[in-house]
Amino acid sequence: MEECKPMLNTGLRGITIASTRISDVRGEEGKLIYRGFLVQDLAESATFEEVSYLLLFEKLPSDDELNAFNEQLVAARDIPPELIAALKTRPADSLPMDILQAATAMLANHDPDIRVSSRETSVKMAIRLIAKLATVLAAWDRVRNGKEPVAPDPGLSHAANFLYMMTGETPNDEQARFMDVCLVLHAEHSFNASTFAAREVASTRAHMYAAITAAIGSLSGELHGGANVRVMEMLLGIGTPDAVDDYVNKILDEGQKIMGLGHAVYKTDDPRAHILAPMSKKMGERTGQPQWYEMSKRLEKAGKAAFKERKGTDIYVNVDFYSASLYYVMGIPVDFFSPVFAISRVSGWTAHVLEEQFADAAPKPMLYRPESEYVGDYCGPDECTFVPLDNR
Numbered sequence: 001m002e003e004c005k006p007m008l009n010t011g012l013r014g015i016t017i018a019s020t021r022i023s024d025v026r027g028e029e030g031k032l033i034y035r036g037f038l039v040q041d042l043a044e045s046a047t048f049e050e051v052s053y054l055l056l057f058e059k060l061p062s063d064d065e066l067n068a069f070n071e072q073l074v075a076a077r078d079i080p081p082e083l084i085a086a087l088k089t090r091p092a093d094s095l096p097m098d099i100l101q102a103a104t105a106m107l108a109n110h111d112p113d114i115r116v117s118s119r120e121t122s123v124k125m126a127i128r129l130i131a132k133l134a135t136v137l138a139a140w141d142r143v144r145n146g147k148e149p150v151a152p153d154p155g156l157s158h159a160a161n162f163l164y165m166m167t168g169e170t171p172n173d174e175q176a177r178f179m180d181v182c183l184v185l186h187a188e189h190s191f192n193a194s195t196f197a198a199r200e201v202a203s204t205r206a207h208m209y210a211a212i213t214a215a216i217g218s219l220s221g222e223l224h225g226g227a228n229v230r231v232m233e234m235l236l237g238i239g240t241p242d243a244v245d246d247y248v249n250k251i252l253d254e255g256q257k258i259m260g261l262g263h264a265v266y267k268t269d270d271p272r273a274h275i276l277a278p279m280s281k282k283m284g285e286r287t288g289q290p291q292w293y294e295m296s297k298r299l300e301k302a303g304k305a306a307f308k309e310r311k312g313t314d315i316y317v318n319v320d321f322y323s324a325s326l327y328y329v330m331g332i333p334v335d336f337f338s339p340v341f342a343i344s345r346v347s348g349w350t351a352h353v354l355e356e357q358f359a360d361a362a363p364k365p366m367l368y369r370p371e372s373e374y375v376g377d378y379c380g381p382d383e384c385t386f387v388p389l390d391n392r
């Protein structure tokens, strides 16, 4: 048989497959831009609701527009009783990302517009998903711990309400604002794996929920949304700041990776890490757990220095490095780190689905259909002869 050519293993790295007006990651400059605005500026001055509006509607809202958008989000926070009943049937040790993914598909069953395909109905679905996924996640934490879900509080912001529904206690202003900033920072990040998954499904003209379900599945992988969990597991494993240096040397000697360092696109520190680091420090001090930030800081310094010494090149912190210790001291369960990422990124994903299906600007998107290079049998000029089961 003729020798097959080796399979192309591009992983689509460096291949531009679509145009977008939603966000840009400028890796060399360490810039993340949502619809023209630097993420630092948004994190400092805008709320998650404002950023969601910006992503969905392509502009910052006026006061009236934001109020109307908030009202729509608040009105959409409830989840169907049937879904809560279904959550109660799930094993308590179910993976939270699986719960979120399954719940998203179930929410489609309750959406009155599910059979209508228009920009208007898809925007409504986007708003419903942004509102409801936070409720689902908070409800799941209650249910799996044998507690009743807490109904949303219409008087609270999206971030504050999420913490309230999870804990049953209204967060103070600082806790609410920190949660809000985390949601802003994770809301969008261009054509990463989960966004591409959402857009690929949307390109078939499947509905919003189908696309978001695919995105959640993609985000569940440890190479994507699961990295912050691995960072926290690493910190918990190291245990104390004094053990950091030995850990760094051991990991690099063994050729392993330090979690939270390195990025496929950024060639300098991830701008989001610079915002999260002081938040991790402050919240660690507030809650009497300063060791997680201290360990992270020491790990950043030692890891960068040891990497440079061994490889001769620099390595940088990514978004997961400080979000892990921050979420931990905010009381978010470690297995909720990726789902919390998802309830924020749903803003970006839904904006991408809208762009994929309803963008006016050229070039018009079309059904994704990449080619593959077949390297299995029957790659030569002769076909394989099929032998019936009885004769094999």
Ligand SMILES: CC(C)(COP(=O)(O)OP(=O)(O)OC[C@H]1O[C@@H](n2cnc3c(N)ncnc32)[C@H](O)[C@@H]1OP(=O)(O)O)[C@@H](O)C(=O)NCCC(=O)NCCS
Pocket: 223, 227, 255, 256, 257, 258, 259, 260, 261, 262, 263, 264, 265, 307, 315, 318, 319, 320
């Ligand atoms: C994110 C990541 C996949 C980026 O990968 P990349 O830019 O394609 O870099 P590569 O995986 O090709 O690594 C290049 C070199 O740096 C090393 N390296 C990369 N990240 C490293 C890390 N975090 N710790 C130690 N070494 C690392 C690799 O081992 C490789 O060394 P080699 O050339 O001797 O084989 C990678 O940095 C990583 O796995 N980081 C840890 C996990 C993580 O934090 N993920 C979250 C990303 S947001």
